[in-house]
Amino acid sequence: MSGPGGRPGAFLDRDGVLNEAVVREGKPHPPASLGAFRLLPGVEDACAALHDAGFVLVVVTNQPDIARGKQQRAVVDQMHEMLREALPIDAVYLCDHDDADGCACRKPAPGMLVRAAQELGLDLHRSVMVGDRWRDVEAGRRAGCRTVFIDRGYAERTPIDPDAVVEDLAAAAAWIASDQRLGVAP
Numbered sequence: 001m002s003g004p005g006g007r008p009g010a011f012l013d014r015d016g017v018l019n020e021a022v023v024r025e026g027k028p029h030p031p032a033s034l035g036a037f038r039l040l041p042g043v044e045d046a047c048a049a050l051h052d053a054g055f056v057l058v059v060v061t062n063q064p065d066i067a068r069g070k071q072q073r074a075v076v077d078q079m080h081e082m083l084r085e086a087l088p089i090d091a092v093y094l095c096d097h098d099d100a101d102g103c104a105c106r107k108p109a110p111g112m113l114v115r116a117a118q119e120l121g122l123d124l125h126r127s128v129m130v131g132d133r134w135r136d137v138e139a140g141r142r143a144g145c146r147t148v149f150i151d152r153g154y155a156e157r158t159p160i161d162p163d164a165v166v167e168d169l170a171a172a173a174a175w176i177a178s179d180q181r182l183g184v185a186p
Helices: 043-052 073-086 111-120 134-143 169-178
Strands: 009-012 022-024 027-029 056-062 091-095 128-131 146-150 164-166
Touching: 009 111, 043 056, 043 169, 056 111, 073 091, 091 111, 111 134, 128 134, 128 169, 134 146, 146 169, 164 169
Parallel strands: 009 056, 009 128, 056 091, 128 146, 146 164
Antiparallel strands: 022 027
């Protein structure tokens, strides 16, 4: 794990944070096709603000539909290429496992965050995890990051003690900018 002196990271969940999630029966799901993949309002400006503030932007996303045979890896990779073209994303880390696989990368496990910190030279204690589900917040907590929960009102378990609760990525970026424990040193 990269330590003090490393760069700050902004770990961003994908569906429901950067792009529209498909909500069925109160639960979020990833878009099934490239045609359904749309950025949420304000995401471009929020990502630009975080990037300009010195954060390394890292997408960390669970995509279990690949393991379940409901989605093709090539389609998911194309979605990530669309993100890279539209946003100042520095890296994308993907877990394509299901819970039954017991991997170290599927959130709430912190594996993707820890791996990114090692590979990108990030200081996890100066970093933040932004997500719209309890798994995102828990992964950030386990990695030693600050956490921001985007509350979309899903009909599912809520996270325990996120550092901030906001309505969208723009509000998350504003909170991150105000937190003296995050980001680049003055």
